[in-house]
Each structure stands twice: as structure tokens, then as C-alpha cells.
Amino acid sequence: MAADSSIRRAARDAGPSGWLALPALVFFLVFAVVPLAGVVFLSFTSWDGLREIRLDGLSSWATVLTDPVTGNALLVTAKIMFFSFMVQAPISLLLGVFTAGGQKYRAALAVLYFLPLLLSSAAVAIAFKALLDPNFGLGPGLQVPFLIQDWLGNSDLVLFVVVFVIAWQFVPFHTLIYQGGVRQIPTSLYEAAEIDGAGRVRQFLNITLPQLKYTIITSSTLMVVGSLAYFDLIFVLTGGGPGYSTRLLPLHMYLTGFKANDMGAASALGVILIVIGLGLALLLQRLGGKNRNASQLEGA
Amino acid sequence: MNTRKLRTAALAISAAALSVSLAACGSSGPAGSSSASSGTATMWGLTGGNQPVLQKSVAAWNSAHTDQTIKLDFFANDAFKTKVRTAVGAGEGPTFIYGWGGGVLKSYVDAGQAEDLSAFIKENPEVKDRYLPSVLKNGEINGKTYALPNNNVQPVVLYYNKEVFDKVGAQAPKTWDDVMALVPKFKEAGIAPFSLGGQSKWPDLMWLEYLVERIGGPEVFANIAANKPNAWSDPAVGQALTKIQELVNAGGFINGFSSIAADSNADQALLYTGKAAMVLQGGWIYQGMKKDAADFVSSGKLGFTTFPTVAGGKGDPANIVGNPSNFWSISAKATDEQKKAALNYVKDGMFTDADTDALISSGAVPVVNGIEGKLAASPDKDFLTFVYGLAKGAPSFTLSWDQALSPAQGDAMLSNLEQIFLKKITPEQFVSTMNATIGK
Numbered sequence: 001m002a003a004d005s006s007i008r009r010a011a012r013d014a015g016p017s018g019w020l021a022l023p024a025l026v027f028f029l030v031f032a033v034v035p036l037a038g039v040v041f042l043s044f045t046s047w048d049g050l051r052e053i054r055l056d057g058l059s060s061w062a063t064v065l066t067d068p069v070t071g072n073a074l075l076v077t078a079k080i081m082f083f084s085f086m087v088q089a090p091i092s093l094l095l096g097v098f099t100a101g102g103q104k105y106r107a108a109l110a111v112l113y114f115l116p117l118l119l120s121s122a123a124v125a126i127a128f129k130a131l132l133d134p135n136f137g138l139g140p141g142l143q144v145p146f147l148i149q150d151w152l153g154n155s156d157l158v159l160f161v162v163v164f165v166i167a168w169q170f171v172p173f174h175t176l177i178y179q180g181g182v183r184q185i186p187t188s189l190y191e192a193a194e195i196d197g198a199g200r201v202r203q204f205l206n207i208t209l210p211q212l213k214y215t216i217i218t219s220s221t222l223m224v225v226g227s228l229a230y231f232d233l234i235f236v237l238t239g240g241g242p243g244y245s246t247r248l249l250p251l252h253m254y255l256t257g258f259k260a261n262d263m264g265a266a267s268a269l270g271v272i273l274i275v276i277g278l279g280l281a282l283l284l285q286r287l288g289g290k291n292r293n294a295s296q297l298e299g300a
Numbered sequence: 301m302n303t304r305k306l307r308t309a310a311l312a313i314s315a316a317a318l319s320v321s322l323a324a325c326g327s328s329g330p331a332g333s334s335s336a337s338s339g340t341a342t343m344w345g346l347t348g349g350n351q352p353v354l355q356k357s358v359a360a361w362n363s364a365h366t367d368q369t370i371k372l373d374f375f376a377n378d379a380f381k382t383k384v385r386t387a388v389g390a391g392e393g394p395t396f397i398y399g400w401g402g403g404v405l406k407s408y409v410d411a412g413q414a415e416d417l418s419a420f421i422k423e424n425p426e427v428k429d430r431y432l433p434s435v436l437k438n439g440e441i442n443g444k445t446y447a448l449p450n451n452n453v454q455p456v457v458l459y460y461n462k463e464v465f466d467k468v469g470a471q472a473p474k475t476w477d478d479v480m481a482l483v484p485k486f487k488e489a490g491i492a493p494f495s496l497g498g499q500s501k502w503p504d505l506m507w508l509e510y511l512v513e514r515i516g517g518p519e520v521f522a523n524i525a526a527n528k529p530n531a532w533s534d535p536a537v538g539q540a541l542t543k544i545q546e547l548v549n550a551g552g553f554i555n556g557f558s559s560i561a562a563d564s565n566a567d568q569a570l571l572y573t574g575k576a577a578m579v580l581q582g583g584w585i586y587q588g589m590k591k592d593a594a595d596f597v598s599s600g601k602l603g604f605t606t607f608p609t610v611a612g613g614k615g616d617p618a619n620i621v622g623n624p625s626n627f628w629s630i631s632a633k634a635t636d637e638q639k640k641a642a643l644n645y646v647k648d649g650m651f652t653d654a655d656t657d658a659l660i661s662s663g664a665v666p667v668v669n670g671i672e673g674k675l676a677a678s679p680d681k682d683f684l685t686f687v688y689g690l691a692k693g694a695p696s697f698t699l700s701w702d703q704a705l706s707p708a709q710g711d712a713m714l715s716n717l718e719q720i721f722l723k724k725i726t727p728e729q730f731v732s733t734m735n736a737t738i739g740k
Contacts, residue, residue: 049389050411134556135575152559239499242558243722258382260711
């Protein structure tokens with residue numbers, strides 16, 4: 001009997017053939033693992049992009065690790081990551097729950113909310129750059145005193161402007177994720193809660209939020225790790241300035257590689273970026289708890 | 301959402317993060333490799349004032365020489381500088397490499413990427429003879445010619461809006477003291493004294509270049525460019541940086557200058573809309589203003605003058621800084637056919653009468669001899685003869701520092717100078733940081 005059941009289990013666990021993963025694996029090897037190895041190798045060389053690549057030991061690493069701009073770039077990245085999460089997560093969670101409702105006006109509003117999702121980062125950045133221009137922008141144009149500020153030129157303000165523009169662009173995406181998540185929660189849970197006399201807030205806190213646990217983890221992973229990849233938007237909007245105020249790690253890597261033409265140091269920065277990204281992604285997954293296959297719908 | 305999906309998602313995200321670092325490494329030119337086999341020479345030009353001139357010149361060449369055609373693409377200035385270097389390094393560069401001379405050209409020569417043109421100009425003396433000698437010199441590295449001028453002289457000059465000067469009853473500044481005295485006058489009238497495209501960083505550099513030149517003369521930067529130890533410690537550099545910070549403190553530059561991009565011509569727009577009284581910029585913005593604000597230029601409201609002198613300074617007031625010209629280098633990696641077509645174009649297709657006329661009518665001064673008559677006949681003769689006179693009469697014409705230095709030094713200089721304008725570092729910190737880059 002024991003042998004019989006183990007055979008049955010093996011047959012059930014086997015699923016589709018492992019060969020189906022091959023194309024994806026090859027793609028991943030060629031476009032991620034091989035270049036990654038190249039970046040690690042380049043970080044131990046010195047190369048200006050034109051001459052021969054010269055093995056240079058740890059000198060690129062020494063340059064990068066002793067350069068105060070690297071520390072500042074890490075700090076800026078951490079700030080943008082933190083504030084982006086703090087701004088985007090609540091807004092998109094609430095908007096997601098709101099737009100998941102069946103009412104017509106909610107569907108109409110949802111369409112409007114999702115519009116920024118259709119625009120490219122460069123277009124968004126150029127539009128905001130024009131709107132926030134200190135001399136020809138929205139503030140001076142409308143003569144609204146509050147809007148007349150040096151939004152992109154003030155070192156203390158610019159970080160929050162960047163966080164706002166990032167949120168403007170990415171909140172719709174996360175709203176979409178939450179909307180999908182909310183729509184998958186069985187209505188029977190809410191019906192039961194209503195019979196028990198639970199109000200709206202109570203339902204949200206005790207049913208919606210726990211049911212969205214994995215949606216929250218997915219969305220947060222995308223937000224946190226994604227903020228390591230913000231580049232195009234900030235590059236066009238501020239170019240990392242003024243000074244080093246918005247020069248976050250990916251931008252610092254790009255400017256080191258392609259403006260200062262120091263590919264060795266840029267590769268070392270790339271390796272740092274990858275290590276941080278992978279570490280954060282793993283950490284966030286851990287937060288999901290050990291027993292991730294446990295049912296969320298018992299009793300539903 | 302199960303574990304596997306989550307993990308796949310995480311991997312996808314990490315891959316996305318990576319792609320920023322990796323995708324850029326494999327950048328390939330749109331024109332370089334594919335056409336190499338056909339023998340068509342490729343050329344990357346810059347968008348802006350000279351774009352239509354170059355377009356017409358190449359089109360005329362192509363229709364007359366169907367067997368030696370040139371494929372022309374255009375890029376914006378900053379994007380071009382990044383792209384061309386990567387492309388040339390990857391062996392995908394164009395046949396014609398557009399440049400400014402100086403340290404960047406030297407880095408191409410050191411890497412064996414630029415063709416030695418010395419023999420070519422010896423065989424074709426008429427090519428050499430057409431240029432102003434002082435400009436031609438900028439295409440030489442170690443006594444050999446690697447680049448030939450291809451457009452117009454572009455000294456940095458001080459532009460001003462005559463209308464707002466009349467309004468406050470002021471005269472164009474002749475000395476640095478005049479500059480500092482003008483600042484409160486304009487501020488009182490609600491006009492910014494100077495416009496500045498600070499986000500682009502290189503407009504900041506024009507201030508340092510001229511102040512160092514006026515205070516210490518051309519030798520100061522010559523020593524820096526020659527990589528002499530501690531060359532940045534010359535007192536002229538520190539004094540120039542201090543003067544810049546004094547002007548920033550006095551409110552000399554327009555509000556929000558650090559978020560204004562010169563690449564989108566926002567700095568010149570501030571001048572011709574009367575929001576700013578003056579701007580220190582390259583000769584090329586005349587072409588831009590002629591196009592964007594034709595009335596302002598043609599009605600004579602645009603004033604221009606040389607950079608003010610500094611009391612006690614050693615520099616000759618006639619000295620200028622800027623770009624003597626742009627240049628064509630020929631890629632050493634191009635096929636023989638491509639090189640042949642390229643050299644023939646340089647010999648017979650460039651600076652034809654039509655090219656020269658087109659340059660002049662766009663508001664530019666071509667780098668060729670014997671055009672005084674044409675300049676004097678142009679509707680822009682005031683500006684053109686002014687620039688031509690500057691270029692011909694200048695005892696020294698220093699190339700823009702970011703082009704004269706190696707790319708690593710140039711980038712460090714621009715970043716640190718921005719910090720000076722933002723008052724984040726002191727002149728002493730700038731000097732010691734820059735001394736550490738000497739020889740890099």
C-alpha cells in the first residue's frame with residue numbers, strides 16, 4: 001500500500017515536463033547570467049570604453065567604495081525607495097479596493113486613474129519638467145504663489161518632487177494589481193461578515209487586508225526592487241541634480257560609465273546594485289512567511 | 301499567488317534592474333555595422349543650428365556622387381557624446397566622427413580609432429589652405445592632423461537684451477565691477493541679471509573658463525591640460541571660483557538656474573523674453589535665437605559683447621574661450637571604400653560655395669578664409685563680423701575645458717563646478733578634488 005501511494009504522489013507532483021522551462025532558461029542565461037558574469041569581470045578591470053580592457057585588480061572597487069558620491073547615491077536610493085513605498089502603497093491599496101467595486105462611476109474613474117500607465121517614463125518626465133519649470137511652468141503661468149517654487153532646482157525639495165512624479169506614474173500599475181486581488185476575494189466572506197454585524201472599516205481590516213496578503217507582498221516587492229531601477233524618469237527630469245541630490249545608484253552607474261567613461265567603476269556599481277536588488281527581493285519573500293501554500297480561503 | 305510565481309516575479313524584477321546596467325553595454329549603432337559591407341560611408345551629425353546646412357551639403361554630394369554616398373543621421377548633443385564613444389569602442393562607429401578636438405580627440409587617437417590625415421592634407425594643400433590656421437591647429441595631436449574643421453567658429457560671448465538694458469538705463473558691463481553693480485539694478489526692476497542653463501552643467505563652465513582666463517591668462521589652463529601636478533592650485537582658479545560664488549550670493553543668476561536645461565534652449569528663451577538681462581553662451585545660440593525669436597534678433601534688440609575684464613587680471617582682454625570649430629575625424633576602422641568616399645567628401649563636398657553661404661545665412665561664421673565680403677553683405681553682419689573679428693584677433697583661443705581634458709577629468713570638473721554654483725563646496729575643496737584627477 002505504501003509503495004502504491006508514493007507512486008501516485010510522484011505522478012501527481014511531476015506536472016508538465018521540465019523541458020518546457022528550457023526556452024525561458026536559455027533566454028535567462030543568455031540575457032541575464034552571461035552579461036552578469038561580464039559585469040563582474042569588468043569590475044576588476046579598468047576600461048575607458050575605447051582602449052584595451054586592462055585587468056586592474058581591486059582598483060575600480062577601491063575607487064567606488066572610497067568615493068563619497070557612491071555613499072550619497074546609496075542614501076538617495078534608500079530615501080527614494082522608502083518614500084516611494086510610503087506614498088504609493090497606501091494610495092494604490094485604497095484606490096485598488098475602491099475601483100474593484102462594481103459601480104459604473106467607479107469603472108469610469110478607474111479608466112482615468114490608469115491613464116498614466118499608458119505613458120512612457122520619458123514623456124512623463126518631459127511633461128513634468130515643463131510644468132515645474134521655474135520661469136515658464138505652471139506656477140508662473142497661473143500666478144499661483146504656492147506653485148511658484150523652484151521644484152527641480154531646490155536640493156531639499158527635489159527628492160520629494162521626484163517621489164511624487166514616480167508615484168503619479170506607478171500608482172496606477174499597483175492599483176491594477178490590488179484591484180485584481182480584491183476581485184478574487186469571495187463575496188461570501190463579506191456576506192458572512194455583514195450578518196455578523198461588521199461595518200465597512202471592520203470588513204476592510206479583517207477580510208480585505210488579510211486576504212490581500214500575497215498581493216501586498218507582490219506589489220511591495222515590485223515597488224521596492226523597482227525603485228532600484230528608476231533611471232529614465234529621473235535622468236530626463238533632473239539628470240541627477242541639482243548637484244547629487246537625485247543621483248541614485250542606477251543613474252550614478254550610468255553617468256560613471258557613459259559620461260566619465262570609467263567602465264570598471266560603473267561595473268562595480270552595477271554589481272552592488274544587483275546584490276542589493278536580489279537581497280531585497282529575497283528578504284521580501286521571506287516576509288511572506290514559511291507556510292506559503294496554506295489556504296487563505298478556509299471556510300469560504 | 302503561489303511561491304513559484306512569486307519567485308519568478310522576483311527574478312523578473314531583478315532582471316529588470318539588471319537590464320539597466322546591461323542593455324546599455326551592448327548599444328549598437330543604427331547605421332554603423334549594417335552598411336559597412338556596402339561601402340556607404342556613415343556620418344552622425346548634431347541636431348541644432350547647423351543641421352539643415354549639413355543635410356543640404358550631404359544631399360548635394362550624394363546626388364552628384366551616387367557611387368560614393370554618405371548615410372547621414374542626427375543626434376542631440378548630449379546623447380551623441382555618449383553614444384558615439386560607446387559605438388566607436390564597440391567597432392560600430394560611423395565613418396565620420398564628429399568632435400571638438402582636444403582631450404576627447406586625443407583619446408580616440410590613443411586608442412587607434414582616428415585616421416591620420418597628415419598625408420591627405422599634404423597631398424591636397426587646397427584643403428589646408430581653406431581654413432583659418434588658428435582653427436586648423438585644434439585638430440592636431442602630437443604634430444599630426446587627425447581632424448579637420450567642418451563648420452563655424454563658436455567663441456563664447458556675452459549676449460544681452462538691449463530692451464531691458466534701456467528700461468533700467470544701464471550699459472553693457474565692461475569690467476567685473478560693472479557686472480556686480482548691474483546685479484542689484486536688474487533685481488530691483490524684477491529682471492534676473494543672468495540666465496544660466498545650470499542643469500546642463502557645461503554652461504557653468506563658461507564662467508570659470510573666462511574668469512580664469514581674465515585673471516590668470518591662458519597659461520593657467522594650459523598647465524592643467526598638460527597634466528602638470530597641482531595645476532588647479534593656481535591662485536587664478538581659486539579667485540575665479542570665489543567670484544562665481546559671490547555672483548551667486550548676490551543673486552546674479554536667475555531663480556531655479558540649476559533646473560534649467562540649455563539643451564532645450566530654455567536659457568536663451570529667458571533672454572529674449574526679457575526675463576533675464578544677459579546670458580553667457582556659445583556663438584551657436586545666435587543661430588537658435590535667429591530661428592526661435594526672429595523679430596527679437598532682426599529688430600536689433602539682441603546685444604553682444606566680450607566677457608568683462610577683471611581688475612588686476614593678467615589675461616589679454618582680446619583672448620577668447622569656446623569652440624574654435626567642430627571637426628570631422630575619419631574612423632580608422634572604416635573600410636577602404638568608406639574612407640575613400642569620406643576623404644573625397646572632405647576634399648570636394650565640404651565648404652562648397654553653397655555650404656559657406658548656407659552657414660552664413662544661418663547666422664554662423666564658417667572657419668574658412670576670404671569670407672569678409674560675404675559676412676559684410678549678410679543681414680546678420682553685426683554679429684558675424686563681431687565673431688569673425690574676435691576669432692581672427694584673439695591672441696589665444698582656449699578650447700572649452702570639458703573637451704580639452706580627458707573625459708574622466710571633464711566629467712569630474714563639471715560635477716564639482718555645479719557644486720560650486722550650488723555653494724555645496726568651497727573653492728578650496730574644488731581645487732583639491734580636481735588636483736586629484738590630474739593625469740586621469
